[in-house]
Amino acid sequence: xxxxxxxxxxxxxxxxxxxxxxxxxxxxxxxxxxxxxxxxxxxxxxxxxxxxxxxxxxxxxxxxxxxxxxxxxxxxxxxxxxxxxxxxxxxxxxxxxxxxxxxxxxxxxxxxxxxxxxxxxxxxxxxxxxxxxxxxxxxxxxxxxxxxxxxxxxxxxxxxxxxxxxxxxxxxxxxxxxxxxxxxxxxxxxxxxxx
Amino acid sequence: xxxxxxxxxxxxxxxxxxxxxxxxxxxxxxxxxxxxxxxxxxxxxxxxxxxxxxxxxxxxxxxxxxxxxxxxxxxxxxxxxxxxxxxxxxxxxxxxxxxxxxxxxxxxxxxxxxxxxxxxxxxxxxxxxxxxxxxxxxxxxxxxxxxxxxxxxxxxxxxxxxxxxxxxxxxxxxxxxxxxxxxxxxxxxxxxxxxxxxxxxxxxxxxxxxxxxxxxxxxxxxxxxxxxxxxxxxxxxxxxxxxxxxxxxxxxxxxxxxxxxxxxxxxxxxxxxxxxxxxxxxxxxxxxxxxxxxxxxxxxxxxxxxxxxxxxxxxxxxxxxxxxxxxxxxxxxxxxxxxxxxxxxxxxxxxxxxxxxxxxxxxxxxxxxxxxxxxxxxxxxxxxxxxxxxxxxxxxxxxxxxxxxxxxxxxxxxxxxxxxxxxxxxxxxxxxxxxxxxxxxxxxxxxxxxxxxxxxxxxxxxxxxxxxxxxxx
Numbered sequence: 115x116x117x118x119x120x121x122x123x124x125x126x127x128x129x130x131x132x133x134x135x136x137x138x139x140x141x142x143x144x145x146x147x148x149x150x151x152x153x154x155x156x157x158x159x160x161x162x163x164x165x166x167x168x169x170x171x172x173x174x175x176x177x178x179x180x181x182x183x184x185x186x187x188x189x190x191x192x193x194x195x196x197x198x199x200x201x202x203x204x205x206x207x208x209x210x211x212x213x214x215x216x217x218x219x220x221x222x223x224x225x226x227x228x229x230x231x232x233x234x235x236x237x238x239x240x241x242x243x244x245x246x247x248x249x250x251x252x253x254x255x256x257x258x259x260x261x262x263x264x265x266x267x268x269x270x271x272x273x274x275x276x277x278x279x280x281x282x283x284x285x286x287x288x289x290x291x292x293x294x295x296x297x298x299x300x301x302x303x304x305x306x307x308x309x
Numbered sequence: 310x311x312x313x314x315x316x317x318x319x320x321x322x323x324x325x326x327x328x329x330x331x332x333x334x335x336x337x338x339x340x341x342x343x344x345x346x347x348x349x350x351x352x353x354x355x356x357x358x359x360x361x362x363x364x365x366x367x368x369x370x371x372x373x374x375x376x377x378x379x380x381x382x383x384x385x386x387x388x389x390x391x392x393x394x395x396x397x398x399x400x401x402x403x404x405x406x407x408x409x410x411x412x413x414x415x416x417x418x419x420x421x422x423x424x425x426x427x428x429x430x431x432x433x434x435x436x437x438x439x440x441x442x443x444x445x446x447x448x449x450x451x452x453x454x455x456x457x458x459x460x461x462x463x464x465x466x467x468x469x470x471x472x473x474x475x476x477x478x479x480x481x482x483x484x485x486x487x488x489x490x491x492x493x494x495x496x497x498x499x500x501x502x503x504x505x506x507x508x509x510x511x512x513x514x515x516x517x518x519x520x521x522x523x524x525x526x527x528x529x530x531x532x533x534x535x536x537x538x539x540x541x542x543x544x545x546x547x548x549x550x551x552x553x554x555x556x557x558x559x560x561x562x563x564x565x566x567x568x569x570x571x572x573x574x575x576x577x578x579x580x581x582x583x584x585x586x587x588x589x590x591x592x593x594x595x596x597x598x599x600x601x602x603x604x605x606x607x608x609x610x611x612x613x614x615x616x617x618x619x620x621x622x623x624x625x626x627x628x629x630x631x632x633x634x635x636x637x638x639x640x641x642x643x644x645x646x647x648x649x650x651x652x653x654x655x656x657x658x659x660x661x662x663x664x665x666x667x668x669x670x671x672x673x674x675x676x677x678x679x680x681x682x683x684x685x686x687x688x689x690x691x692x693x694x695x696x697x698x699x700x701x702x703x704x705x706x707x708x709x710x711x712x713x714x715x716x717x718x719x720x721x722x723x724x725x726x727x728x729x730x731x732x733x734x735x736x737x738x739x740x741x742x743x744x745x746x747x748x749x750x751x752x753x754x755x756x757x758x759x760x761x762x763x764x765x766x767x768x769x770x771x772x773x774x775x776x777x778x779x780x781x782x
Contacts, residue, residue: 145388192455221457
C-alpha cells in the first residue's frame with residue numbers, strides 16, 4: 115500500500131445521500147478475479163445520464179469525492195473501494211460512512227474522511243462555484259483546504275498512522291504470531307471444525 | 310458491572326489487547342468463503358507465499374454467480390464461470406473444503422453454516438459478505454468483512470478490531486398470526502433508519518424473540534446490516550440447542566454436554582448496560598413492505614405511498630428520488646401496487662419454514678396471470694427437504710418456477726434478474742436501485758406476503774385471499 119500524507123486534487127461533488135455499495139458498483143461488475151480494472155463499474159447505472167457529475171468536466175477528473183451522508187452502506191464488496199481508486203479517487207469525504215466500506219477503505223489505501231454535514235455543504239458550495247477547484251487533504255493535520263475554507267475531518271488514529279506509513283495489516287498481525295499460537299492452545303475442544 | 314452477550318463473546322476471543330491506538334486482535338472461529346470476494350485474497354496469499362493458516366476452520370461454497378436451473382450445462386456467462394472455476398482452483402491449491410454447485414451440501418453461504426452445525430453459540434464467524442450477521446441468531450458474533458480482511462483471516466485466523474457499542478432491540482409481546490420476523494426487522498429498520506445501528510452490535514431480546522424459531526431469528530439477524538449494524542445477536546436457549554443437536558458438525562456425546570454448559574453462560578447479565586435501547590411492541594405489528602429504494606423506506610401493508618410534500622427537506626428529496634425510481638405516486642394504497650415478478654428466496658427467507666409458509670398460502674390458488682413467481686431454496690438440503698414434503702409440487706401446480714439453490718434474484722449477478730422497469734415483491738434483503746437487475750424495482754416482503762401477492766398480483770397478505778377462496782371454492 116502506498117503511504118498517504120497529503121493529497122491535492124479536483125473536488126467532485128456528489129449530492130446524493132445513502133449511496134450504497136450497489137450504486138457505487140453494481141454486482142454485475144464484480145466478476146473480475148483481479149484487483150484492478152473496476153473503473154468501468156463505478157456508479158455504472160448513473161453514468162448513462164449525461165448530467166451525472168462524473169460526465170461533467172472538470173468534475174470527471176476529480177480525485178476527492180465529496181458525498182452525501184451514509185456513503186458506502188450495504189454490501190461488503192471491497193470492489194466499491196477498488197472502483198473508486200481505479201477511477202482515480204484517493205479521498206472520499208462524507209458525514210457518515212457505511213462501516214464495512216470505511217474499514218475496506220483503510221485496508222486498500224483510500225482515505226474516508228468524516229466531516230460535519232454542514233462542512234460537506236460548504237465544500238459542495240465551494241467546488242460548484244469554482245469547478246475544477248483543487249482541494250488539499252492533509253492527513254497529518256486532519257484538514258481539507260478548499261481555497262480560503264479549511265475544514266477539519268476525523269479518522270481514527272490507528273488508521274491514520276497505518277495510511278501515513280503505508281503499512282500492511284497482515285504484516286503487522288504476523289508480528290504477534292506467538293500470541294495467536296498461545297490463544298489457539300487454549301480454545302475449547304467443542305469448537306467446530308469444517309473438515 | 311455485568312457484560313452483554315456481545316461483550317462476553319468478544320472477551321473470549323481477544324488474542325491480544327491493542328496498546329495505545331492499536332485495535333485488539335480477535336480470533337475467528339469460522340471463516341465462510343464464496344467465489345465473489347475471495348479471488349483477490351487467495352491471490353494475495355499466493356504473492357506473499359502464505360498458506361491458509363486454519364483450513365479446518367474455513368469452508369467455501371458457490372452461490373452468488375450460480376444459475377438456478379439447467380445445472381448440467383456449463384455456466385453460460387464467461388466471467389461468472391471464471392469466478393467459479395477460480396474458486397475451485399484456489400480451494401484445491403490451498404486445501405479448503407468446498408461445496409460445489411449442484412452437490413448435496415451446496416447453498417447460499419449463510420445457509421450452510423447453520424445447516425452443517427458449524428455456526429455455534431459463542432463463536433466468531435466472518436465472511437466476505439455483509440449478511441454474515443445471519444449467524445448471530447445462534448449467539449455468535451458474526452459480521453461481514455471486505456476482501457483485504459478475508460485475506461487477513463486466511464493468513465492469520467484473526468482480525469484487528471475495535472470494540473463495538475451495544476444496542477438492545479427489546480421486542481415485547483407476541484407476534485400475531487401472519488406477522489413474521491421479516492416484518493419485525495423491516496419495522497425496526499424503518500424505526501431506527503438505515504444508519505441507526507452504525508457502530509453497534511444489535512441484540513434482539515424479549516418475549517417475541519424467545520418465541521421465534523431459529524430460522525425466524527436468522528431472518529431477523531440477517532438484516533441487521535440493513536439497519537447499519539455491524540452484527541445482530543440472539544442469546545442461545547433451548548430452541549438453539551435443539552436446532553443444533555445431531556447436526557454434522559455439532560459436538561457429540563460428552564463434548565455436547567460441555568458445549569451446552571458453556572453456551573448457557575452466553576446471555577446478557579441482568580446488571581449489564583446497553584449503550585442504546587430500542588423498544589418494539591410485537592402485538593402492534595402487521596405485515597410490513599418497502600415502497601422505496603432503501604430498506605428503511607417501509608410501511609405497514611395497510612398504508613399508502615408517502616407524500617414528500619409532508620416531509621422536511623432532506624426526507625422529501627430522498628423520498629422524491631425513490632418514488633421517481635419506483636414509479637409510484639403519493640397516496641397510492643400499497644395494496645394496489647401491481648407486480649410483475651415474485652421472488653421467494655435469498656439468505657433472508659429461503660429456509661424450509663419460509664417455503665412451508667408460502668406453500669400453505671399457495672395451496673388451492675394459482676399465481677396471477679402476467680406474474681412470474683420464482684421459488685429458490687437457499688440450499689440443496691432445503692431443496693431436498695421441500696421435495697420430500699411435496700412442496701415443490703405445490704409451487705409448480707400453482708404456476709411458480711421451482712429452482713436449485715443459489716443467491717438467485719437477490720442481487721443481479723447471475724441469470725436470475727429483473728428486466729428494466731419490472732416490479733418485484735421479493736423476500737430478499739435489499740431494495741436498492743438496480744439491486745435485482747438494472748432498472749428493476751423491488752418491494753421487500755415476508756414469504757407470506759410474497760405468496761399472497763403472487764396470487765392477487767398486487768401487494769397482499771394472506772388474509773386478502775380468504776374471501777376469494779370462499780367465493781370461488
